[in-house]
Amino acid sequence: xxxxxxxxxxxxxxxxxxxxxxxxxxxxxxxxxxxxxxxxxxxxxxxxxxxxxxxxxxxxxxxxxxxxxxxxxxxxxxxxxxxxxxxxxxxxxxxxxxxxxxxxxxxxxxxxxxxxxxxxxxxxxxxxxxxxxxxxxxxxxxxxxxxxxxxxxxxxxxxxxxxxxxxxxxxxxxxx
Amino acid sequence: xxxxxxxxxxxxxxxxxxxxxxxxxxxxxxxxxxxxxxxxxxxxxxxxxxxxxxxxxxxxxxxxxxxxxxxxxxxxxxxxxxxxxxxxxxxxxxxxxxxxxxxxxxxxxxxxxxxxxxxxxxxxxxxxxxxxxxxxxxxxxxxxxxxxxxxxxxxxxxxxxxxxxxxxxxxxxxxxxxxxxxxxxxxxxxxxxxxxxxxxxxxxxxxxxxxxxxxxxxxxxxxxxxxxxxxxxxxxxxx
Numbered sequence: 001x002x003x004x005x006x007x008x009x010x011x012x013x014x015x016x017x018x019x020x021x022x023x024x025x026x027x028x029x030x031x032x033x034x035x036x037x038x039x040x041x042x043x044x045x046x047x048x049x050x051x052x053x054x055x056x057x058x059x060x061x062x063x064x065x066x067x068x069x070x071x072x073x074x075x076x077x078x079x080x081x082x083x084x085x086x087x088x089x090x091x092x093x094x095x096x097x098x099x100x101x102x103x104x105x106x107x108x109x110x111x112x113x114x115x116x117x118x119x120x121x122x123x124x125x126x127x128x129x130x131x132x133x134x135x136x137x138x139x140x141x142x143x144x145x146x147x148x149x150x151x152x153x154x155x156x157x158x159x160x161x162x163x164x165x166x167x168x169x170x171x172x173x174x175x176x
Numbered sequence: 177x178x179x180x181x182x183x184x185x186x187x188x189x190x191x192x193x194x195x196x197x198x199x200x201x202x203x204x205x206x207x208x209x210x211x212x213x214x215x216x217x218x219x220x221x222x223x224x225x226x227x228x229x230x231x232x233x234x235x236x237x238x239x240x241x242x243x244x245x246x247x248x249x250x251x252x253x254x255x256x257x258x259x260x261x262x263x264x265x266x267x268x269x270x271x272x273x274x275x276x277x278x279x280x281x282x283x284x285x286x287x288x289x290x291x292x293x294x295x296x297x298x299x300x301x302x303x304x305x306x307x308x309x310x311x312x313x314x315x316x317x318x319x320x321x322x323x324x325x326x327x328x329x330x331x332x333x334x335x336x337x338x339x340x341x342x343x344x345x346x347x348x349x350x351x352x353x354x355x356x357x358x359x360x361x362x363x364x365x366x367x368x369x370x371x372x373x374x375x376x377x378x379x380x381x382x383x384x385x386x387x388x389x390x391x392x393x394x395x396x397x398x399x400x401x402x403x404x405x406x407x408x409x410x411x412x413x414x415x
Contacts, residue, residue: 160411162410
């Protein structure tokens with residue numbers, strides 16, 4: 001039942017983004033918002049706190065995303081939070097992004113980077129992954145400054161960690 | 177009283193009675209001189225004679241009759257009995273002897289045999305008792321020897337066990353000492369390793385923290401781009 005509900009919300013998000021002709025942008029922004037919610041327990045608790053009035057929770061979303069995301073993305077996130085499904089937002093977005101990628105016969109590659117990637121870098125990374133795994137992927141980037149530098153790519157259960165953080169950890173293990 | 181003893185008693189009683197009765201003819205000898213003389217006179221008259229006839233026959237007849245009468249005053253011989261006494265006594269003896277042979281001797285023989293058998297049995301019993309006593313003595317000696325051997329064995333065993341216990345205690349004490357030493361050495365080694373690890377960790381933390389600060393300040397845009405490009409090349413090279 002919960003799975004159907006998440007699927008339904010995911011379809012709704014994709015339909016709205018497609019209807020507005022901004023699928024790539026909206027999916028990318030939704031993906032980043034979902035990652036932010038997933039990694040921030042306080043934000044997740046705020047969005048799922050039923051003691052807060054719905055309009056208050058929606059106002060939090062609008063305040064956070066207003067200057068950084070497109071109005072469509074902000075409206076979609078506000079809609080999900082307004083229906084009381086803010087806790088399911090990461091799962092809904094994951095389902096939507098994966099479904100969108102699968103519609104284009106691609107797998108989702110979750111990329112964490114310390115800096116923003118250019119379109120050229122994303123394209124070259126997708127080509128490199130294709131050359132390495134034989135799978136067409138759709139790159140979704142999440143900014144994670146804790147990596148210091150480099151990238152971490154997750155494709156399903158496979159993780160390719162090329163971050164400076166990992167190398168620092170390896171160096172620390174060597175010292176220890 | 178056994179049957180054999182009763183037989184012997186009866187035989188002796190009968191012998192005494194026979195002696196008394198058979199001796200009575202000997203007692204028929206005139207006990208007084210008068211009766212003897214009277215009997216001589218009666219015999220004379222029964223022979224158809226008389227004193228007057230004797231006197232008429234002559235001095236020799238009178239002397240013979242006088243000698244005959246003098247026999248009445250003669251004392252019986254202490255050595256040679258009278259003929260009738262010999263006869264009666266011999267008869268009584270024979271009767272008694274025959275009776276003794278018939279009844280007494282077998283009884284005496286049986287009693288003697290029984291006595292001999294009893295003595296033999298007693299001797300056998302004594303021999304058996306002696307043998308049994310000897311056997312018991314030998315058994316006791318054997319048991320005593322066995323007891324002594326067992327005691328010696330137990331003492332040896334106890335001594336051996338005591339030695340073993342002593343050896344075990346010493347070995348255990350040595351093991352415990354060695355174990356304590358090893359444990360102390362291991363603890364010291366572990367503490368030293370832990371201290372080195374802690375020190376190494378602290379040093380690495382400091383070094384890594386310093387390196388991270390240096391990296392943060394030196395990772396400019398070009399360096400980030402170069403890192404990303406290197407990563408892309410690395411991923412491409414995996415195939």
